[in-house]
Amino acid sequence: MFRRMKIGVKLALSFGALLFIFAAVGGLSWVNMNSVRTEADALAEQYVPESNMAGDLLDSIKDMVYEIRSFGDTYDKQYSDAGNTFAANARKYLGVAGEHAAKYPRLVRLREDLPKVESSLDEYAGMMKQTEDAVNGIFELRGAADAAARTFVENTGAYYESQFKLMQEEIAAEKGPDALAERLSKLKMIDALTEGGNAARLDNFRGQALRDMSLIERAIERLKGMGKTVEEIRKVTSRKENLDQLDKIQKAADDYRASMERMLTAWRGLDELGDRRDRAGISVANIALEVQQAATEATVRIADDTVSSLGTTILFITIAIAFAVLFGTIVAFVMTRSITSPLRRVQELAARARDGDFTFDRDDFHIVNRDELGAMADALAEMISVQRDMIRDLKKKSVHLSAISEETAASTEEVTTTTSEVAESNAKLAEQTRSGRANAVESSKVMLEMSSLIQIAQSLAANADKNSTGMASAASEGSETVVKTIDTMESIKDSVRETEELLKQLDTYSQRIGVVGDTITGLADQTNLLALNAAIEAARAGEAGRGFAVVAEEVRKLAEQSQDGAREVADLVEKILAGTNSAVASMRKSREEVEEGVKIAHVAGEALNRIKTAVDSSVHDVRRIIQTTDEEVAKSEKVIELIDATSNVMENTDDHVQNLAASMEETAAAMENVATGSQEVSETAEELKQMTDRFRVDEDEELRANARALPAPRS
Known part of the structure; x- marks a missing residue:
């Protein structure tokens, strides 16, 4: 059954098996990966959120x-406000964790531990309230103690x-020593009482600061001993005011001592509450820690299960891939061997056919499969059989063709020899005719070129005559223009020289104006001094010189105006002098340039005169050249006509010779083609015979006998 299958069916079954294996592996992998994804989700x-919530709750509780x-x-x-804030945060995290536990049924430990955490948190919150109340009570007792101390x-x-x-009054009244001694004794006792109170307060403050109850107890004992001191002072006190003060002192000491005793009791209760509160805090923190640890353990467990599942999946995929590779290798080996063995046998038989051995048939292929390879063996066996019959026919016909081609070659060789001799004679005549015609054509070209050159020279000479005439006219006009330019430059030079002289005179006048301005300035200065002297004299004259002073003031103003005007004139004169100097320098430079231009114009005039003389001579020579070229053009045209006639005759002769040569060449070519064809046929027949001789078929001996019976070819 397997041998009757086609190769495509075999390959399809093999690859189908591999695909089935990979599909099974993929399906199992998908199942495992889906489980892993579920656990990962x-x-x-x-x-992970449970662990985070437990961590947040634990941090808030801590x-x-x-x-x-x-x-x-x-x-x-x-600190109390911060503690209440963190307690509120803890309750918020408890609510979030409760919602999370209610949403996911698998979080059993979280649902079981949350009520414990909430109960412990409520207990701790109650202790927080007791702590705040105790602290507030201590603050109240401190206030009462401070009031009693005041x-x-x-x-x-x-x-x-x-x-x-009173002691000062007694001293002033010169009381006796006994009275003063009694007063001093009271002062010492009240001072000792004050120091005892201060010592008790100091022990109280130190005890609270150092949290040392023994100091507070010592302060209470100090306050208890003050009653005796107050009674001793009371015995020696008689004034109503002082007795009232002693009563207040005794009451304040008793109140301060009572506040301290209650504060000591509250402090001890607060310490006990702190111990219970710490234990409750540790308890609630431990419960929260257990919740976090449970979440962490569940996370680690799921991660371990996921890793284990992934490892199993990878191992399974690896084994499946190894099995698929092994199975594919076996299938590939079997399929390859089932294909390559028949192909190798076909290759061997094809090599025998390539070497000319056609003595095998279908059984020699050794292919029993009925697939594409069997069909290929059938087709190749049939092809070999057909080629074997064709080779037999080719061997017979090649021998006969070789004999006929040799006879045809001998006949065409004689015709080719005769045609070649006629073609050689005709070729010599054609060569001589072509040579004469080429010489005539070359002579005609040379004469045409010479005639063209003469005509070009004639045209250039005419243009030169025309240009020379124009140049002569232009040279004459240029000479006249240069003469006019020289006259104009001479006039400009004279004008520049006159302008320079005028500017020099203007410079002299400007300098004189400057001198006059200096004189006016000096006069104005002197007038100003005179006006000043006149004003001084008028001031000395008093009322009589007032009018003279007015005149002197006006004179001074006029002098100042004259001085300002003279200064402006001096500035203007200075600017005029500067401008005049620049103008004189510019005119001097212009005069020098004009003189240089006059010299250049004289040189240009002389050059134009020489150009005019040379141009006149060139015009005369060019006209003689034109006359000579006219004569040469006429002669060259006659020579060209004679050469053209000779060339036409030789061209007709060459055409006839070429036609004859073409006919002979066609005949020779035809005969050569026939000879070549006969030779090629003979060679082809020989090659065909040699080619067929190397093939081995069943009738080789019979073909050799037929070849010996054929007549020999003619030489």
Whole structure:
């Protein structure tokens, strides 16, 4: 069955099997990759956000615990506000995590732990409120203690001042030593009481700052001992004002001590609350951490499963590809061998046919398949059989053709010899005729060229005559123009010289004007001095010289105007002198250039006269050349006519000779073609015989016998 299949069907089945293998591998890979994609989507949409939410929740809880702890230590309101903000953020993250857990049923651990986190967060929030209340209570107790301390300080100070004032009065009244000693004793006791209060306050402040309860307890003990001191002072005090002050001092000390005792109790309660709050914070942080760790573990587990699934898929694909490659190699080997073996046998038989061996048939191919290779073997066997029959016929006909071609070649050789002799004689005559005609044509060309050159020379001479006449006229006009130019340049030179003299006179006059301007300036200066002297004299004369002073002022103004006018005239004269000097220099340069132009014009006039003389001589010579060329043109035309007649006769003769030569050449060519054809036929027959001799067929001996029976060709 396999042998009856076509090659295309075999290849289709083989490639179909490979495609089926790859399709199966692709399908299984798609299933695994789809599972991996599902897990990756779950990882990206569920577990990674869960881990991020748990991390945000844990960070918010840690920040909340840190801020509230700082608030419990420092009582700074900004820490409390920050803690409440982080608590609100934690509740927001709890809400987001709850929505996320409700959306994805696989997040079981998140749904179970969120209520625990929320409960612990509520408990911690309650402790935060208790902490704020305790801190506010401590602030209130501090305020009450500060108020009691102010009352204590005010009254001890007032008592001390009153006793000090009374002591001053007693000293002024020269009381006895006993009275002064009693007053001094009161001052010392109130001073000791003040120092004890200050020491108690200092212990209180240090205890709160250092968070040392022993210092606060010592301050309370100090305040308890103040009652005895107050009673001792009260025993020696008689004034109503001072007794009231002692009552206030005692009450302030008791109030301060009571505030400190309550503050100490609140402080201890706050510390205990801080411990419980820290434990609650650690608990809620641990629960949030467990949620985050659970999300991380789920993420790692899914990632490990995904990697494992990918590894399995890659291993499966690798095995499938290896199997497909092995299967494809086997199929390719079998298919290639089933094709190449018959083709190799066909190649061997084709090589035998190429070498001329046609003694094989269909059975020698050894191809039993009924596919394309079997059909090819059938066709090749049939082709060999047909070619074998054709070669037999060619061998017979080539022998006969060779004999006929040899006879034809012998006959055409004689005709070709005779035709060649006639053609050689005719060729010599044609060559001589062509040579004579070529010489005549060449002579005609030379005469034509000479005639053309003579005519060109005649035309050029006529143009030269015309141009020379024009040049003579132009030279005459140029000579006259140069004479006029020389006269004009001489006139310009005289005008320039006169202008230069006038400018020199103008320069002299301008210099004289400058001298006059200087004189006017000097007169104006002197007039100004005289007017100044006159004004001085008029001032000395007083009322009588007032009119003279007015006149002197007017004279001074006129002198100033004259001075300004003279200055303007001097400026103008200076500008005129500068312009005049420039004009004199320019006119001097113009005069020199005009003199140079006059010299050049004289030289040009002399050159034009020489040109005119040369042109007149050229005109005479050119006219003689024209006469001579007219005679030569007439002679050359006659010679050309004679040469043309001779050339026509030789051309007719050459045409007849060429026609005869053409006929002979055609005859010779025809005979040569016949001889060549006969020779080619003979050679072709011989080659065909040689070609067919190398082929091996069944009837070789019979063909040789027929060849020996044919008559021999004529020489």
